[in-house]
Amino acid sequence: xxxxxxxxxxxxxxxxxxxxxxxxxxxxxxxxxxxxxxxxxxxxxxxxxxxxxxxxxxxxxxxxxxxxxxxxxxxxxxxxxxxxxxxxxxxxxxxxxxxxxxxxxxxxxxxxxxxxxxxxxxxxxxxxxxxxxxxxxxxxxxxxxxxxxxxxxxxxxxxxxxxxxxxxxxxxxxxxxxxxxxxxxxxxxxxxxxxxxxxxxxxxxxxxxxxxxxxxxxxxxxxxx
Amino acid sequence: xxxxxxxxxxxxxxxxxxxxxxxxxxxxxxxxxxxxxxxxxxxxxxxxxxxxxxxxxxxxxxxxxxxxxxxxxxxxxxxxxxxxxxxxxxxxxxxxxxxxxxxxxxxxxxxxxxxxxxxxxxxxxxxxxxxxxxxxxxxxxxxxxxxxxxxxxxxxxxxxxxxxxxxxxxxxxxxxxxxxxxxxxxxxxxxxxxxxxxxxxxxxxxxxxxxxxxxxxxxxxxxxx
Numbered sequence: 001x002x003x004x005x006x007x008x009x010x011x012x013x014x015x016x017x018x019x020x021x022x023x024x025x026x027x028x029x030x031x032x033x034x035x036x037x038x039x040x041x042x043x044x045x046x047x048x049x050x051x052x053x054x055x056x057x058x059x060x061x062x063x064x065x066x067x068x069x070x071x072x073x074x075x076x077x078x079x080x081x082x083x084x085x086x087x088x089x090x091x092x093x094x095x096x097x098x099x100x101x102x103x104x105x106x107x108x109x110x111x112x113x114x115x116x117x118x119x120x121x122x123x124x125x126x127x128x129x130x131x132x133x134x135x136x137x138x139x140x141x142x143x144x145x146x147x148x149x150x151x152x153x154x155x156x157x158x159x160x161x162x163x164x165x166x167x168x169x170x171x172x173x174x175x176x177x178x179x180x181x182x183x184x185x186x187x188x189x190x191x192x193x194x195x196x197x198x199x200x201x202x203x204x205x206x207x208x209x210x211x212x213x214x215x216x217x218x219x220x221x222x223x224x225x
Numbered sequence: 226x227x228x229x230x231x232x233x234x235x236x237x238x239x240x241x242x243x244x245x246x247x248x249x250x251x252x253x254x255x256x257x258x259x260x261x262x263x264x265x266x267x268x269x270x271x272x273x274x275x276x277x278x279x280x281x282x283x284x285x286x287x288x289x290x291x292x293x294x295x296x297x298x299x300x301x302x303x304x305x306x307x308x309x310x311x312x313x314x315x316x317x318x319x320x321x322x323x324x325x326x327x328x329x330x331x332x333x334x335x336x337x338x339x340x341x342x343x344x345x346x347x348x349x350x351x352x353x354x355x356x357x358x359x360x361x362x363x364x365x366x367x368x369x370x371x372x373x374x375x376x377x378x379x380x381x382x383x384x385x386x387x388x389x390x391x392x393x394x395x396x397x398x399x400x401x402x403x404x405x406x407x408x409x410x411x412x413x414x415x416x417x418x419x420x421x422x423x424x425x426x427x428x429x430x431x432x433x434x435x436x437x438x439x440x441x442x443x444x445x446x447x448x449x450x
Binding site: 045046047058059061062063064065066067069070073074088089091092093095096098099100102103104107146 | 270286290292295299314316318321325
């Protein structure tokens with residue numbers, strides 16, 4: 001069985017888990033705290049990031065780009081029904097939106113929220129910085145306006161078909177939603193899309209997650225939120 | 226002819242140009258300043274980033290992930306001799322290193338140097354912040370140690386074959402080298418690799434670049450630097 005080194009609320013790990021679940025592949029999840037930079041992690045990945053995919057007889061796939069490509073290569077049932085569209089032009093739109101989520105949304109919102117609320121909680125003597133969280137929240141408002149604008153005319157974020165970009169966004173929003181940072185009242189179009197993707201069987205893996213001593217925000221696991 | 230909206234010293238644009246040159250495809254370069262956020266740019270890409278690839282009869286490919294995938298899809302001579310290795314495990318290592326460069330090196334070094342030295346120079350009344358440049362320089366030292374360590378045992382950064390990851394790193398280092406920010410004296414192994422990749426015909430497109438009023442650092446265009 002493939003093994004995934006991951007952290008429950010890490011959005012890149014969540015993206016990998018969604019892909020495995022969507023493709024119906026059982027995966028052994030090994031929970032780690034990448035920020036503690038254990039020697040075993042640094043040996044696999046000097047960048048100290050997750051996810052890392054480990055399979056017998058193969059070198060590890062390290063980092064979100066390597067892992068999503070590897071899962072798609074090995075486990076996509078076929079090029080027609082996988083999460084990567086068959087047409088190059090549709091894949092280009094998928095990559096534009098993946099980049100938006102993995103680089104821009106992560107950079108302006110998610111990584112700050114995870115750092116302040118999860119990493120600092122785990123570090124002795126560190127406390128979340130409210131000023132950083134305020135900036136992340138203000139940035140998220142801008143991102144949600146863009147997503148609402150897209151979903152006003154699109155069923156899925158890249159167009160008519162669900163792709164990796166939907167899973168990437170859902171992975172990030174689900175981590176933020178666990179922590180109570182998504183204002184769904186102000187995001188009607190995005191909420192409709194999220195309700196749809198949240199109802200997929202693949203999503204159950206994430207909705208059952210619990211972080212010790214930190215229960216999810218109300219509505220996190222409700223399909224009718 | 227495909228058209229690339231780009232900025233000369235933007236490393237992501239340089240990566241796209243290296244791919245086109247390597248594949249022998251003529252491309253019409255349209256120089257823009259993404260930081261001025263012109264309405265025409267925002268309409269194509271609300272993230273206001275380059276490169277953007279425009280081809281007749283196709284929707285634009287926007288952002289570095291979309292552009293590198295699109296160039297590989299449309300112009301790679303074949304899966305055997307392209308910049309993406311044929312084996313999934315080799316592509317995983319390529320993506321790990323692409324992520325290192327596009328996300329980590331960019332995040333910790335290149336984007337600060339570009340912002341302080343290029344963007345601020347272009348903005349009325351803005352001056353580079355020496356404290357930011359000092360941090361970027363210190364981070365670059367750490368990155369170069371890792372690259373030296375890789376190149377001590379590898380001919381190309383991902384292994385025995387040149388891949389997209391070599392072009393990604395060369396694109397970033399070439400932009401930093403133009404600005405005089407690479408200390409080659411302290412980077413023997415990486416320098417040998419850079420001399421090799423710099424000698425490729427594809428690299429000429431970058432070595433002829435000049436930014437108005439800002440000549441390149443000595444050695445930038447020398448194959449024997």
